[in-house]
Amino acid sequence: MSEITLVIDGVECRGEKGDTILEVARKNDIYIPTLCWMEGLTPIGSCRMCVVEVEKNPKLLTACTTPAVQDMRVSTKTEKLKKYRLQILELLFAGRNHFCMFCSQSGDCELQRLAIEHGMDNVRYPFLYESFHNDATDPHIQIDHNRCILCLRCIRVCAEKVGAHTLDLEQRGWGTNIVADLGKKLGESDTCITCGACAQVCPTGTITLRDFVYRGRRNDCDDIVESICPLCSLGCRIKAWVRTGSVVRVEGLSGTSADGGQLCQRGRWELPKSTERDRVTVPMIRTGSTFREASWDEALTLAASKMKGALESGKAAALLSELSTDEELTVMSSFFRDTLKMDKVDGYYGNMLRGFVDGFRPFADQGIRPFTAAHNIASSDAIVLLDANPQEEAPVAASYIRVSTILERAKLVNISTVKNPFEGITDVDIRTTEKEMEDLIRTLRQGVEGQDVPEKLKEAAELLKNAQKPVIVIGSSLASYPSIVTEAVNLAVASGAFFEDGLGVVPMLRASNSLGALNTVTGTKDWLTDSDLDFLYVLSTGMVDEDKRALEAMSRARFVVVHTPFMSHPLVNMADVLLPAPAWYERSGHYCTLEGERRRMNMIVPPKGNVKGLSVIMKDLAAKLGHELAQASAAPCENIYASTAEPVAARTVSMKEEG
C-alpha cells in the first residue's frame, strides 16, 4: 500500500491509496457527519450528509464513496456544506413520521443527533404526512416504515454480514420501502434468521427489537460491558447495556471485526431472557420430595460425607459443563484430578470431544493444528459441509458460509445424511448414510488427488481440485466416528486447505469452551453411560439442556450434588444437594474459542443470591475431605494443538494401515 497525503480543512492528512476521503478524515480525527455510511458495510453515498468540497471540482462529492487522491484539497466544514446538510436533514424530517416525542429511539437516534448538531430548530418544508405501514408480524423485530430514511444499512448488513439477504427495496420514489423476501411481511419471511442485525444498525426508530425498546436509552444506562457470548463454540464478542441491574440491550461489537459485529438469535436474546429466569439462590438439601434451605457449611459437609465413602469405593464422579471458563475448568481439574485423583471426570460433551480428538490425533502428532479459525470460512473459495448444520451448531458460522457463497461466489458442497441445510445455494449436494460416509470422503479425496471417481463425486472433486482455499466443516454428529473425522482432515490436506493457523477444517464443537475443557475436564473414556455411582457432582450453567444420557446417570447415582444458577428442570429434581452458582453473565474468565482466540468474558451484572466462588467451594470441600487443594497440573487451552509445523507440511494418513 502506498501512502498518499492530502489536505483536509487545511490540515495535511496521510492515508493509504484506495482510501476514501472519509476514511482518511477519520484516520486523522477530522469529523465528517454521516448517516447512511457505516463502518464495515459497503458505502453507497445515498444520504449525502457527508458531502465535501474539493478544490477545482464544481460538484459536491460524497466523502464516503470518493477515493482520496494525492494532493487533493478538501473542505468539510464550509457554510455552503452546512447549508446543504441542514437542508437534507429538514427534507428527511419532512418526508415521513419523524416526530421524536413519540418514538422509542428518541435519544438513541442518529438522525435526531445530526439534526440537533446542525442546529435544526424548525423545518422549512411542508411535512408530507404520508402513511406507511407498521410491520409487527415478527415476534421479535418490528419495522415501522414511517420512521425509515432509506439509508439501506439494514439491507446491507443483512446481505453482507449475515448473508441472509432477507431485506431489500420495493417500489420507487416516495413509495420506496424496505421489504422482506420480495414482498412478504418480516414475520412470514423464510430467509430471516431473526438475528436482529438490522435493528442494531438502524439509525432511527424504524427497526426495533421489542425486548429492548423503552427499557432505557443508551445514555441512561449505568454500564456498558464488553464480554463474549458462551452459547456456542464461536464465542462472539458482545456489548451489553445494563440499566438498574438488568440487561436492556445486547449488540455485536464492531463492524470491522471478522464476524462483522453480528450476533445470532441466541446471542441477542438469551442474555436478557436468562436474567429473568428462576434462580437457585441458596444452598438446599433434599428432604423427601422437597428441599430445605441450608448453610453452605451444612450443604458442603453433607456432600463431603457422602463423597468420602464413594471415593474409597471408586464410585465418585463429576460431570462438568464445557461452558465454564478456563479458570473454573482449572479449579475443577485441580480438585477432581490432582487432589482427589478421580478418574470418573468428564464434560457433558465428552464423547463428542473425544471423537474429534481421536480423529485429529494423527495430524496433531505431526505437529499440525488440524483446524482453523471459523471466520476463515468467510475468505474461503470452496466449502464442504460434512453432516454439519451450522445454523444450529454455531449460527454465525452459517453466516460466514452464506456470505462466502452468495457474495464471494465460493462453491458450496454439502455431504450429509440429512436434509441440506443450505438448500438453494449449494453447488453440489450429496446424500449418503453414516456407514458410507467414510468411504465416500476417502473416494472424494482420492478424486482430488487425481484418481477416477464415481459420477456423483466428479463435480465435487473437480471443484476442490481447483479451489485455492477450501474449508471442510465437520458436523458434531460425525464425532461419533473418529475415522470419518480423520478422513475429513485428509480431504482438507489433499485439497490444499492450508490457512496460516492450521488446516482448513472447522469442527462444530458446540460447547463454547470445548478447547479449554480438553486437557482439564474431558475424560479419557465414557463412564457416564453405564455408571454405577455413589456420588455425582454436576456443574451446570443451565444454558444447555441436559441430555438423556446425563439425566439417566443422575437418576442412577445414589447421591447427586447439582451446582447450577437456574431452577432448570428436570436437572434440579435430580439433586440431593443443590448449590447456587453465578449465571454465565455474572462470571469473569476466559474462553478458548473456535475463532482461534482466547477471549475474555466480563461480568455483566453482579451475581445474585448467596453464591461463592468455585475455588472457595472446592477448597472448603477439599478441607472437609482432609485434603489441601493441589496445584492444577494442566492449564486449559495452552499448548493444545499448538502448531509446531507449517500446515502445508501436513500429510494424509491412511486409516486402514493404522488398523
Added chain:
Amino acid sequence: MAKAKLASVWLEACAGCHMSFLDIDERIVGLLEKVELTSTPITDIKVIPEVDVGVIEGALGNEEELHIAKELREKCKILIAWGDCAVFGGINCMRNFMPAEEVLREGFVDTVSTVNPEGVIPRVDVPALLPQAIPVDRAVKVDVYVPGCPPDADTIYYIFSEILEGRIPTVPTDVMRYD
C-alpha cells in the same frame, strides 16, 4: 425603563411548555422585574393587548387556534414558537395521517369507550377542525423557534434573557432537544 410586555397562548398542546417555564423557579422573580406578563394561561387574562413578545405553545388544529395565532402575530413584535408542537406540529400530527373527518369519527363515535348511539359529531358552537394540525409557521411568521417536548427551563430562561437584551436568539445545539 418600562417593562417589556409578554403574552403567551396555549393552543393545541398539553401545557407542558408553560409548566416547564415555571421550572425556572426563583429566577422568575428577577424576570418579572423586567417583564410584564399580560395575557397568559398563568395570569388567566383572556384579551391579548399589544405586546413586545408573543409566545405560542402548541400546534394549530382548529379555526379558533388559527385565529388566535394570527391575532397574536399582529399584536406582538417578536413571535416565539415554543415547544415541539408549535415548531413541528408534534404529537398533534399523528392525526394528519388520516382525513380530518375520520379523526372526528374515531374520537366521537368509533372509540370503544364512547357511548354515542346516534353517532353525533359536535359541529355547533365549537371551532371547526382544520384539515391537518399544522406548525405555527405554516400560518404566521415565526421569529424564534424553541423546539423541545418541553424545552428545558434553562433553555426558556436563556431565550427570554436574550430577547430582553435586544437579541434574536437561537437555541444552542448543546441544549436543543426534540423530546
